[in-house]
Amino acid sequence: MKIKLLRGAFMFGMCLMAFVSIERGSKSLASKTVAAPSNIVWIIGEDLGPELGAYGDKLARTPNIDRLAREGARFTRAFTHAPVCAPSRSGLITGQYPTTMGSHHMRSTLLKPPPLFTDYLKQAGYQICWPTKAGFGKTDFNFTPPEGWVDVTSDWTKDVPKRPFFGYFNITTSHESQVRAVPEKHAQNTVRLKPSDRQDPAKMVLPPYYPDDPAVRNDFRQYYEIATAVDYKVGDVLEALDKAGVADNTIVFFFGDHGRGMPRSKRWVYNQGIHVPLIVRWPGNIKPGSVREDLVCFLDFAPTAISLAGGTVPKAMQGRVIVGDKTGAEPKYVFAARDRMDETFDRIRSVRGRRFHYIRNFYPELPYAQVVLYNEENPIMQAWRRWLAEGKLNAVQKQFFAPTKPAEELYDAEADPHEINNLAALPKYKKTLEEMRAGLDRWMKDTGDLGAVPEVELVKRGLVADRIKEYEDRKKNGLQPNERRQPPKQP
Numbered sequence: 001m002k003i004k005l006l007r008g009a010f011m012f013g014m015c016l017m018a019f020v021s022i023e024r025g026s027k028s029l030a031s032k033t034v035a036a037p038s039n040i041v042w043i044i045g046e047d048l049g050p051e052l053g054a055y056g057d058k059l060a061r062t063p064n065i066d067r068l069a070r071e072g073a074r075f076t077r078a079f080t081h082a083p084v085c086a087p088s089r090s091g092l093i094t095g096q097y098p099t100t101m102g103s104h105h106m107r108s109t110l111l112k113p114p115p116l117f118t119d120y121l122k123q124a125g126y127q128i129c130w131p132t133k134a135g136f137g138k139t140d141f142n143f144t145p146p147e148g149w150v151d152v153t154s155d156w157t158k159d160v161p162k163r164p165f166f167g168y169f170n171i172t173t174s175h176e177s178q179v180r181a182v183p184e185k186h187a188q189n190t191v192r193l194k195p196s197d198r199q200d201p202a203k204m205v206l207p208p209y210y211p212d213d214p215a216v217r218n219d220f221r222q223y224y225e226i227a228t229a230v231d232y233k234v235g236d237v238l239e240a241l242d243k244a245g246v247a248d249n250t251i252v253f254f255f256g257d258h259g260r261g262m263p264r265s266k267r268w269v270y271n272q273g274i275h276v277p278l279i280v281r282w283p284g285n286i287k288p289g290s291v292r293e294d295l296v297c298f299l300d301f302a303p304t305a306i307s308l309a310g311g312t313v314p315k316a317m318q319g320r321v322i323v324g325d326k327t328g329a330e331p332k333y334v335f336a337a338r339d340r341m342d343e344t345f346d347r348i349r350s351v352r353g354r355r356f357h358y359i360r361n362f363y364p365e366l367p368y369a370q371v372v373l374y375n376e377e378n379p380i381m382q383a384w385r386r387w388l389a390e391g392k393l394n395a396v397q398k399q400f401f402a403p404t405k406p407a408e409e410l411y412d413a414e415a416d417p418h419e420i421n422n423l424a425a426l427p428k429y430k431k432t433l434e435e436m437r438a439g440l441d442r443w444m445k446d447t448g449d450l451g452a453v454p455e456v457e458l459v460k461r462g463l464v465a466d467r468i469k470e471y472e473d474r475k476k477n478g479l480q481p482n483e484r485r486q487p488p489k490q491p
């Protein structure tokens with residue numbers, strides 16, 4: 001009896017707490033007292049493209065992710081707004097383009113970041129679980145989040161919260177640094193794989209722009225195997241939700257933070273850099289096994305989370321709600337940007353429609369294959385350069401090393417998924433080119449694209465911290481030892 005009473009008092013207290021916190025947030029959120037708000041979980045495969053069974057990849061061994069897709073919706077046209085870690089995450093957490101805020105350079109430090117979408121969830125009574133430890137957590141927003149932004153920084157899957165929560169789980173196993181891991185490290189990364197999960201380098205299907213070199217085949221083998229290692233961890237998270245009895249009341253998002261960690265993929269606005277897997281499972285609300293073909297941008301995730309939590313999406317957020325009854329209309333295009341990558345400057349913008357992909361190179365005089373030291377650590381990059389030096393590359397493979405870039409590129413991304421046939425100069429595509437060119441001009445104006453502003457001026461305006469010297473030094477002194485690929489141990 002006593003226990004029952006105590007429990008009753010506790011429940012009453014919890015309800016009161018939820019009510020009070022919703023009240024507190026009612027100025028900025030349209031408060032709606034939902035009896036049992038759904039939990040929201042984001043599972044991220046770091047540097048993971050759609051090379052998954054659910055996306056029809058015959059080599060992939062990803063049963064848990066594939067099951068999630070069978071239980072939810074698989075999005076076929078989800079794109080990041082930035083093909084590299086920090087700018088990508090900068091937009092994910094704020095719902096704003098890094099090019100609007102000033103956090104578009106990799107890396108930079110925005111001094112006055114806008115509110116985070118998690119702030120709105122917090123106001124709605126959600127517990128924010130965003131682990132910070134490598135392996136299953138990552139902040140890396142291109143700014144320091146404000147004090148108190150997060151409630152739980154440990155592995156929340158080990159003790160799934162009882163009250164409505166937002167859970168973030170970033171699986172770093174598939175990060176670029178692990179695609180190129182030396183054999184011992186790769187063995188550790190993939191220790192859970194069964195013999196049948198292992199890949200055969202001879203069976204890898206290489207993109208036409210890479211040379212067919214054993215190093216390239218080996219990196220693809222490792223990439224597929226670590227994707228399987230990610231899949232095991234996705235299985236763990238889903239199991240944790242099941243065991244806690246909250247799976248039916250939890251909306252799960254699974255996605256990659258940008259494309260695979262390989263040259264001309266990560267750091268590039270081509271398909272393999274910006275196209276990511278996105279699966280959303282929402283029991284009772286999303287039809288199992290459904291396929292969504294509309295264009296989705298990463299800036300859609302923040303407003304979607306707020307909307308699912310019963311809040312009102314702030315005007316400063318630039319995306320749309322993609323699931324639930326507040327779903328917004330599909331845009332004609334989604335946009336992406338690439339600016340400075342570590343010590344290497346460039347400025348490229350991308351406009352992706354359902355079929356065509358337009359790219360503008362603001363510095364056509366700079367080559368594609370500028371040296372980004374961290375990228376040069378990739379065995380693929382080294383093999384690619386070696387074949388170039390030996391004069392063995394074919395015309396398609398050589399394209400990446402052209403001394404200059406075209407000012408504009410246009411691809412039929414459906415017919416040419418590797419984007420190697422630039423259609424920009426063909427009269428047949430003149431109308432498409434003009435439309436997309438105008439679309440980019442409009443977007444740059446509407447979103448206040450800061451890409452044309454020199455970084456030193458961004459510093460002067462007080463938008464970002466001065467990290468220019470840091471990267472100038474890096475150019476001179478090279479990478480830190482921990483950023484370099486460690487040579488395998490000699491037996």
Ligand SMILES: [Ca+2]
Nearest residue numbers: 046047085257
């Ligand atoms: Ca990443």
